[in-house]
Amino acid sequence: MNWETKITKLLDIRYPIIQGGLAHLAYADLAAAVSNAGGLGQVTAMSLKNPELLKEELRKTKAMTKHPFAVNFAIGSHDRPFIPYVEAALEEGMSIATITGGNPKPVFDALEGTGVKIIVLVAAVRQAQKAEELGADAVIVVGQEGGGHLGRDDLGTMVLVPRVVDAVNIPVVASGGIGDGRGLMAALSLGAEGVEMGTRFIAVKECVGANDVYKQSLIDATERDTVVIKRSLGAPARALSNHWTDKILEMEKQQMGYEGLKDYISGYSNKKYIHEGNKDEGYAWAGQVAGLIQDIPTVSELFDKMIGEADQIRKKWQQ
Numbered sequence: 001m002n003w004e005t006k007i008t009k010l011l012d013i014r015y016p017i018i019q020g021g022l023a024h025l026a027y028a029d030l031a032a033a034v035s036n037a038g039g040l041g042q043v044t045a046m047s048l049k050n051p052e053l054l055k056e057e058l059r060k061t062k063a064m065t066k067h068p069f070a071v072n073f074a075i076g077s078h079d080r081p082f083i084p085y086v087e088a089a090l091e092e093g094m095s096i097a098t099i100t101g102g103n104p105k106p107v108f109d110a111l112e113g114t115g116v117k118i119i120v121l122v123a124a125v126r127q128a129q130k131a132e133e134l135g136a137d138a139v140i141v142v143g144q145e146g147g148g149h150l151g152r153d154d155l156g157t158m159v160l161v162p163r164v165v166d167a168v169n170i171p172v173v174a175s176g177g178i179g180d181g182r183g184l185m186a187a188l189s190l191g192a193e194g195v196e197m198g199t200r201f202i203a204v205k206e207c208v209g210a211n212d213v214y215k216q217s218l219i220d221a222t223e224r225d226t227v228v229i230k231r232s233l234g235a236p237a238r239a240l241s242n243h244w245t246d247k248i249l250e251m252e253k254q255q256m257g258y259e260g261l262k263d264y265i266s267g268y269s270n271k272k273y274i275h276e277g278n279k280d281e282g283y284a285w286a287g288q289v290a291g292l293i294q295d296i297p298t299v300s301e302l303f304d305k306m307i308g309e310a311d312q313i314r315k316k317w318q319q
């Protein structure tokens with residue numbers, strides 16, 4: 001079947017499926033596998049220690065795929081200045097950038113006149129309109145079911161996506177809670193031109209940075225096994241529920257603030273779980289869609305299954 005949408009045309013990809021930024025995980029192997037399967041892979045920029053390492057990762061990705069891929073800039077949650085990373089990516093021929101976690105304007109300024117396509121992650125109608133005003137080529141709308149950092153308003157994908165579709169003229173990508181062909185078709189029904197998936201792309205063979213313990217935890221988790229932490233800091237984010245997140249939530253109840261929480265919510269504690277598989281001494285981001293994950297396929301197997309399911313739904317609708 002023909003999978004052309006405004007997003008596939010804009011990004012020159014076969015299927016309207018984008019892999020989420022995935023801090024500390026989205027590197028060359030995963031990005032290239034997703035782009036080779038017909039979606040849009042992404043390399044996460046700000047998890048890398050310096051811009052030189054980003055350049056290396058982008059060179060590695062280019063060697064592994066001839067298809068387009070994006071560079072993700074999570075500009076809110078790191079102390080490092082992000083513009084040197086944007087410049088490094090430009091030097092390596094970046095063609096698509098996605099931005100999350102802060103005011104995207106400086107990135108727009110840095111990319112002005114370069115022809116790089118810019119997609120902004122948003123979690124509210126106003127943010128989407130702002131991104132459009134700044135000149136974004138598309139927005140990714142993240143609902144509160146999603147893994148990792150979320151909007152502050154607890155808005156679900158089912159309502160937020162059509163609200164944004166009605167409020168902007170640029171293509172909208174739905175994200176948060178999508179993990180199979182049913183989710184893809186639901187998103188398209190809401191007026192989205194494609195989907196972005198984060199959690200689902202962790203439980204795949206090519207997400208080589210994710211420890212097997214993390215992948216197995218995603219399989220074991222039901223839809224009830226995630227919690228939102230960091231709400232007291234104004235930066236809510238969804239993680240797998242464990243002793244560590246219990247402790248964080250308890251400290252948040254006691255209003256311990258950033259200083260009290262910082263060791264618990266640090267990148268170090270994140271990596272302890274996701275890289276080392278130490279699930280008692282760290283935390284791991286994941287969305288409610290963990291409840292739908294039951295296997296660890298290759299990216300290409302995942303695409304075959306998803307597109308097959310979606311094609312079946314389309315056929316059923318045509319009857």
Ligand SMILES: Cc1cc2nc3c(=O)[nH]c(=O)nc-3n(C[C@H](O)[C@H](O)[C@H](O)COP(=O)(O)O)c2cc1C
Pocket residue numbers: 019020021022023024025044072073074099100121142145146147148149175176177178196197198199200284285286287288289
């Ligand atoms: C482990 C993890 C790390 C994430 N890191 C980033 C990131 O660095 N940049 C970004 O734009 N989004 C990040 N996200 C959010 C995803 O891109 C995506 O919006 C979200 O996962 C969608 O919800 P889903 O998990 O239900 O698919 C992350 C999500 C997860 C699960």
